[in-house]
Amino acid sequence: MSLQPNFGNYSKSFITDVPADLTTETALFLKQTIPRFPLEAIYIYSFKEGKMIYADGWEEVLGVKDSDISMLKIVVMTAPDYAPFVNELNDKALMFIHKKRPELNKYSFLIEQKKVHKNGTEIPIVARVGVHECENDTVVSIIGRFQVNYNIRFGKVMRYAAFGPEKNEFEEELNKTLFYKNAISNKEKDALALIAKGYSLKEVADMLNISQSAVEKRIIPLYKRFDVKSMPHLVSFAYENHILP
Numbered sequence: 001m002s003l004q005p006n007f008g009n010y011s012k013s014f015i016t017d018v019p020a021d022l023t024t025e026t027a028l029f030l031k032q033t034i035p036r037f038p039l040e041a042i043y044i045y046s047f048k049e050g051k052m053i054y055a056d057g058w059e060e061v062l063g064v065k066d067s068d069i070s071m072l073k074i075v076v077m078t079a080p081d082y083a084p085f086v087n088e089l090n091d092k093a094l095m096f097i098h099k100k101r102p103e104l105n106k107y108s109f110l111i112e113q114k115k116v117h118k119n120g121t122e123i124p125i126v127a128r129v130g131v132h133e134c135e136n137d138t139v140v141s142i143i144g145r146f147q148v149n150y151n152i153r154f155g156k157v158m159r160y161a162a163f164g165p166e167k168n169e170f171e172e173e174l175n176k177t178l179f180y181k182n183a184i185s186n187k188e189k190d191a192l193a194l195i196a197k198g199y200s201l202k203e204v205a206d207m208l209n210i211s212q213s214a215v216e217k218r219i220i221p222l223y224k225r226f227d228v229k230s231m232p233h234l235v236s237f238a239y240e241n242h243i244l245p
Helices: 025-033 058-062 071-076 083-097 167-177 186-196 201-208 212-226 231-240
Strands: 040-046 051-056 108-116 122-135 138-148 158-163 183-185
Touching (some): 058 108, 058 122, 083 167, 167 183, 167 186, 183 186, 186 201, 186 212, 186 231, 201 212
Antiparallel strands (some): 040 051, 040 138, 108 122, 108 158
């Protein structure tokens, strides 16, 4: 299986095509202790071992046996329209969490995307990837939870979010380095939603308990990113592309 051309350069060195051995004591323990919801697939990937150490639910979600799931297979099953964005975001997120820092196990990021089922159909997925285990403030393994969500309304704009003790730094790092122009973070979307309701920048700042300049930093870049000329145009664009409900 070959890497897609847009596969992240940083992530490439970590991702392997080695599936989990689900008969190991570790895998059996994880099966008993990690709950899984209907239409959800889970993986745990070990950077230390360079392979999957656990997989569950993938046949139900994407038609692939748990014993055949590798990190590389998950990557290449991303629908073509979403692969550049997903691969780049994964790349930048991994760069961030691989920097030695405290409370690493509290960091995660979320991406709305589509994966291609074994039968060829595209499945709407909300994927959340976080740190599963760390040692000495260094990531050892990550956990991914991929939930099928048929209520997602996809438009031209990709949606993502970052979580963790230094959430703002994490999200700003993704915003700064992300090449894919048609993307929006939860933080940007929250500010835009309030503006769409008619609140001024100052009122939005008060409601979010941040400065007006912080609100401007979330909103002004969207003009160039989405090629709009005014606030009404930006709000209209957001509704047309299902950024706002």
